[in-house]
Amino acid sequence: MLLYWGPHTLQHPDAGQKVALIAATIAFLLAHLGAKNLLSSYPGGRSQGLITSQVLIFYGILIIGTLLLRVQASRMLLLSSGFAALIWFHIEYSLTRAYLRPKFAVIAGGFADEILALPDCDVRVLTTLDLNDVRYDGVVADFQTLTTDKERFLTACALENVPVYHAKTVYESLTGRVKIDKMSENNIGSLLPSSAYELTKSAIDIFIVVLTLPLVLPLSLFIALLIRVESPGPVIYTQTRVGRGNKPFTIYKFRSMRFDQLAGEQFAGETDPRITRVGQVIRKLRIDELPQFFNVLKGEMSLIGPRPEQPSFVDDFNKQIPFYSYRHVVKPGITGWAQVRHGYAADSDETRVKIEHDFYYIKNCSLTLDFFIFFLTIRTMLSGFGAR
Incomplete structure (x- = not known):
């Protein structure tokens, strides 16, 4: 000025x-x-x-x-x-x-050992129950493996205004994943989203979809024309996915692969030969998902939430992880925490990591977290992170 x-x-x-x-x-x-x-x-x-x-x-x-x-x-x-x-x-x-990197003192043992391998975190194992006058951002331990001496030490740390954290809490905070191997390890039953949050989120979803229609419709027509010119087959690809409450529904996407009615369900690889030239672009920009705005208006999906999976994949993961279907307590989303943090999953191992991200979202879902995912989605679209 x-x-x-x-x-x-x-x-x-x-x-x-x-x-x-x-x-x-x-x-x-x-x-x-x-x-x-x-x-x-x-x-x-x-x-x-x-x-x-x-x-x-x-x-x-x-x-x-x-x-x-x-x-x-x-x-x-x-x-x-x-x-x-x-x-x-x-x-x-x-x-x-x-x-900005947090510095933690870690009492080794149990789940606390998972913290030692995390990046972007300064962690130091306590060989003795003494901080040795070093200032830490917190002391981390697995509360389920504490001995009497360790409990006394952690109490003394709290009295000295040194924060004490459960190892699982720190792991979730730093990775954005809820690592669950047994149902009893997390109080999952109490993690249902509030009805007020869900109603507010649904209203916001519909408002944003209607507000962006003047931009989305011309863009969709242009994409449809490019798909039609490049390869034969339908412009819109439909597939059955599993939604909230384990109920199947039909999802809509712009077709990004060559049309093959006999192709079975499988993961799409990064260099999948089935992907067309137009498909490579719209998948990288994530705009192949635009037809799912119709799913949002139908109340089957939200703008933000866990991505819906195919029924055969759901059956397989239900056999491997008994509480896998808990991710279906919320509406599936066009974008979500797992997508902006991990990208597409190419195999079952990567999908398990994505499930841990989904559990984190369900455990912490809020309008603030949704807002944050929105910003990360913009960054993901611009960078092409995790595109397949």
């Missing part, structure tokens, strides 16, 4: 500049808090690319809001403030990134 208008304007701003100064200050604080929350609250939030989306969202809402409400405010000041905030937040992130 000083460089553009000079010192006189800074001392005597007009009404529009005053409003813009106040609005820009509020947007800066909200963007800073939002970026800080995303970079620390959820696994996978340690990504510099999320800063840009936060700044664009808050300043975009601010500028559009002033236009719609016809508020007299300096657009130049708002734009320059957003640009300056974007640069500053990236500099701040680069300078403080090394200090």
Whole structure:
């Protein structure tokens, strides 16, 4: 503002500049808090690319809001403030990134051993029950394997204001996965999403789908034309998937492979020869899923949730993991936590990892986490992460 208008304007701003100064200050604080929350609250939030989306969202809402409400405010000041905030937040992130890694003291044994192999975390095994005057962000232990001496030590740590964490909690926080080998290891029955959350989420889903139809419909027609020109067969590919409550439903996608009615159910590889040239592009950008907006309007899917699987895969995983179908307590989604954290699964081992991501989402589902997945989805679409 000083460089553009000079010192006189800074001392005597007009009404529009005053409003813009106040609005820009509020947007800066909200963007800073939002970026800080995303970079620390959820696994996978340690990504510099999320800063840009936060700044664009808050300043975009601010500028559009002033236009719609016809508020007299300096657009130049708002734009320059957003640009300056974007640069500053990236500099701040680069300078403080090394200090964002948590440092834990770990009491080895049981599930706590899983923490020792995690990246992006400074973990040190306690050879003796003593912190040796080293300051840690927390002490981690498997509470199910504690001896009397370890319980006394952890109590003493808490009294010294050193946080004490269950190893499973730390693992979930750092990986975004709920590792379950036995039903008794997690109180799954109490993890059902609240009805208020589900109703609110459904309303938001429908609102977003209807709002984006003017953009989605022309894009869909263009994609359909490209598919039709490149290869014979239907434009829309349908398949039976398993949805909420283990109920089957028909999912819709733009066809990205050569049409073969005799092809069996199988995982799609990264270099699968069945994928067409148009299919490679729409799969990488994830826009082959656009027809599933119709599934959302029908109430069969949500914009965000665990991806629905084919019935034969569900039967196989039910045999391997007795409580696998618990992932069907929520509506399946077009995008989800497993997709933005892991990408497509190419085999059963990768699918098991994705299931652990799904359990994390179900255990922690909220509008805040959905909002975070939305930002990660944008990053995934731009980078092509995990595309098959």
